[in-house]
Amino acid sequence: MNLVLAKNETGRALSDSFAIARDRLPGTGTVAEARSAAFEAYERVGLPHRRIEDWKYTDLRALMRELLPLAPAPDAAALTRAAAAVKLQAVKGARRLVLVDGVFAPKLSELGGLEKGLTVRSLREVLEAGDAALQTQLFTPDDTNPMVALNSAMMTDGVVIEIGNGIVLKQPLQIIHVASGPAPAAMYTRSLLRLGKDAGATLVESYIAADGAKIYQAHDSLVLAIGDNSRLDHVRLVEDGREAFNISSAVVTLGAHAHFNTFGMTSGAAVSRYQATIVFAGEHSRVETNGVNLLNGRQHADTTLLMDHAVPHCASREVFRAVADDRGHSVFQGRIIVRPDAQKTDAKMMTRALLLSDDAEADNKPELEIFADDVTCGHGATTGALDESLLFYLRARGLSEKEAQALLIQAFVGEAIESIVNDHLRELAIAAAQRWLEARA
Amino acid sequence: MSLLEVKNLKVRVEDNEILHGLTLTVNPGEVHAIMGPNGSGKSTLSHVIAGKPGYEVTDGQILFRGEDLLEMEPDERAAKGVFLAFQYPVEIPGVTTWNFLHTALNAQRKARGESQLTSPEFLKKVRAVAKSLNIPQDMLKRGVNVGFSGGEKKRNEILQMALFEPAVCILDEMDSGLDIDALRIAADGVNALRSPERAMVVITHYQRLLNYIVPDFVHVMSKGRVVKSGGKDLALELEASGYTQFEDAA
Numbered sequence: 001m002n003l004v005l006a007k008n009e010t011g012r013a014l015s016d017s018f019a020i021a022r023d024r025l026p027g028t029g030t031v032a033e034a035r036s037a038a039f040e041a042y043e044r045v046g047l048p049h050r051r052i053e054d055w056k057y058t059d060l061r062a063l064m065r066e067l068l069p070l071a072p073a074p075d076a077a078a079l080t081r082a083a084a085a086v087k088l089q090a091v092k093g094a095r096r097l098v099l100v101d102g103v104f105a106p107k108l109s110e111l112g113g114l115e116k117g118l119t120v121r122s123l124r125e126v127l128e129a130g131d132a133a134l135q136t137q138l139f140t141p142d143d144t145n146p147m148v149a150l151n152s153a154m155m156t157d158g159v160v161i162e163i164g165n166g167i168v169l170k171q172p173l174q175i176i177h178v179a180s181g182p183a184p185a186a187m188y189t190r191s192l193l194r195l196g197k198d199a200g201a202t203l204v205e206s207y208i209a210a211d212g213a214k215i216y217q218a219h220d221s222l223v224l225a226i227g228d229n230s231r232l233d234h235v236r237l238v239e240d241g242r243e244a245f246n247i248s249s250a251v252v253t254l255g256a257h258a259h260f261n262t263f264g265m266t267s268g269a270a271v272s273r274y275q276a277t278i279v280f281a282g283e284h285s286r287v288e289t290n291g292v293n294l295l296n297g298r299q300h301a302d303t304t305l306l307m308d309h310a311v312p313h314c315a316s317r318e319v320f321r322a323v324a325d326d327r328g329h330s331v332f333q334g335r336i337i338v339r340p341d342a343q344k345t346d347a348k349m350m351t352r353a354l355l356l357s358d359d360a361e362a363d364n365k366p367e368l369e370i371f372a373d374d375v376t377c378g379h380g381a382t383t384g385a386l387d388e389s390l391l392f393y394l395r396a397r398g399l400s401e402k403e404a405q406a407l408l409i410q411a412f413v414g415e416a417i418e419s420i421v422n423d424h425l426r427e428l429a430i431a432a433a434q435r436w437l438e439a440r441a
Numbered sequence: 442m443s444l445l446e447v448k449n450l451k452v453r454v455e456d457n458e459i460l461h462g463l464t465l466t467v468n469p470g471e472v473h474a475i476m477g478p479n480g481s482g483k484s485t486l487s488h489v490i491a492g493k494p495g496y497e498v499t500d501g502q503i504l505f506r507g508e509d510l511l512e513m514e515p516d517e518r519a520a521k522g523v524f525l526a527f528q529y530p531v532e533i534p535g536v537t538t539w540n541f542l543h544t545a546l547n548a549q550r551k552a553r554g555e556s557q558l559t560s561p562e563f564l565k566k567v568r569a570v571a572k573s574l575n576i577p578q579d580m581l582k583r584g585v586n587v588g589f590s591g592g593e594k595k596r597n598e599i600l601q602m603a604l605f606e607p608a609v610c611i612l613d614e615m616d617s618g619l620d621i622d623a624l625r626i627a628a629d630g631v632n633a634l635r636s637p638e639r640a641m642v643v644i645t646h647y648q649r650l651l652n653y654i655v656p657d658f659v660h661v662m663s664k665g666r667v668v669k670s671g672g673k674d675l676a677l678e679l680e681a682s683g684y685t686q687f688e689d690a691a
Contacts, residue, residue, distance in 0.1 A: 390533055392515065393530070394545070395492070401514075408533070
């Protein structure tokens, strides 16, 4: 009875906020219809909870309780606070594309001198005036997932990037999500990157908070379409404020002979969930996905990956490392589907968790669904504490307990970080890991 | 003042007393050999001096330059100049040898209030030390002891000894796992580090090592006590007669 009531309360509050927000949400006609359908899909479930298998370890009804009202568009003061935060996080040599409180901020972004074959528009612009095909592509994420549906209904802005055939971008693109201020609010963003054939690009996503930002909810989704014979390198760093929520999704589709190398690291946010679906749509393609969670206090971080081998002759590698201290809770759910036609699939998944305290928790859930008979698939998972004999060796050489732990933690996450190809980006990830280690010292 | 004084040391692990009142005095420049059969407590002594967790000291004390060593954390002991060369040096995948050495040396320097060495300063120092010990440079780029042979692991221990310049070195069964050539190379490295200021405590099961590292004093341990002390000839005597006489005596 209580649960039904709770759902109705949540539902009603949200219906109101959807109604209130509507005139701020871009797009009419089919876009508006798609939003309404997505909202209904969300309302049927509401915030997902532990009785839904996919959300067993991340019960948003318990962790998040309610959705906050839509963040107002940032004013001049908010943009100033955001600019200061961006300055600290910008990647050297990357083209910055900044979203402040879920709204694209051209003044903080670098839009001049776009390389030939590169176009960058805001989501608002595309939903209001884009072509139908692109608008349809923006609605490809699967609305049976309630948080994706919510994002489809409420997406306010984002970045839409198109890279033409044969274009290999030298300059990495960096989308920076900034929460600007102290008022509790929710942001809903969706971005898209479409990479043509024989093309190449590097995309960095950073989630940060300006000084003073406290409780906020970042609801984001990303659509990546990688053309035949193209390569995308992707780095995702979640360094949100310690009271923030980050609920993000990604849908990645690869053509033939394509290559996707992705690395994600979560060291910020109180509660975060990253759910990515990677679909092999063309043969002879390859994916490396690497992830690191660095958690302490009461942080909760969930990475849920679905690797969909729909066609033959593709390879995927998943390497995931979790470090949890205090009462930190790390969740990794990795599902690999090998469909009946996907012969000669080569899929491997390895997850390791390091628990630094008795109250820390790591849940690993590998799931292999293999319907083809000529494949190589494997997975492994380990959970443990730091090796006492290694700690003593380091301490006997003069390292303090914290220093010895830090060195071993760096080594533990190192394998995943080393997968980043670009030197600058790898250093960025190492620096983010260092910040976490220094904060606990 | 003596460099290292172990006085009436009693140590237990869980319910077993391993050392039953051990006394040992080491002065600067001296090389002491501690010999004894398996289970006599030799390695326990080295672990307790270095501060390994899991041992309970129930009586006695260990003084280092007059200071109570047992009150110090393992890293404080290292910074003060106590070095344990491990019987089985651990492998640390993902941490390069040179990063480990740099971090450790700077941690010790910091604890002593000395300046931090920058990467180029450190590199210069470690290269010179490696060269003097005939240690190939590429060993420094590899993960700490990862894929090293037994001989390479011991040479890495000696490299650290040379780099950290400790006042007292405890060599725990340095000969285990080494063939005769590797043993000679390791012993040459240790001998190069002998000096009037530095003391060494060489723990070994066999007399063989002492042909290469010639001690000033030899102590025989049995059942958690030093049962006989003497000069280097005592080792030869033991080689001929074995440990049995002392087990009876203990």
